[in-house]
Amino acid sequence: MPDGKRLWRTADGGLVEDGHPAAVSLAYGADDALSPEDAAALAEQKAAKPAANKARRPAENKGR
Numbered sequence: 001m002p003d004g005k006r007l008w009r010t011a012d013g014g015l016v017e018d019g020h021p022a023a024v025s026l027a028y029g030a031d032d033a034l035s036p037e038d039a040a041a042l043a044e045q046k047a048a049k050p051a052a053n054k055a056r057r058p059a060e061n062k063g064r
Contacts, residue, residue, distance in 0.1 A: 004030045007042075015042055
């Protein structure tokens with residue numbers, strides 16, 4: 001992985017990062033290059049969900 005993180009395979013063949021409860025087997029080490037197919041799938045996963053702080057509703061005391 002270019003960013004130094006390890007990726008794991010899930011039971012259904014997906015990719016998840018370290019610590020994910022669905023991780024089954026190590027797919028890519030920190031210095032391994034991704035296959036083009038996995039790189040595309042990972043890019044789709046990241047684009048599909050917003051960042052955690054963007055998904056939160058504003059606090060009620062912020063006057064919005």
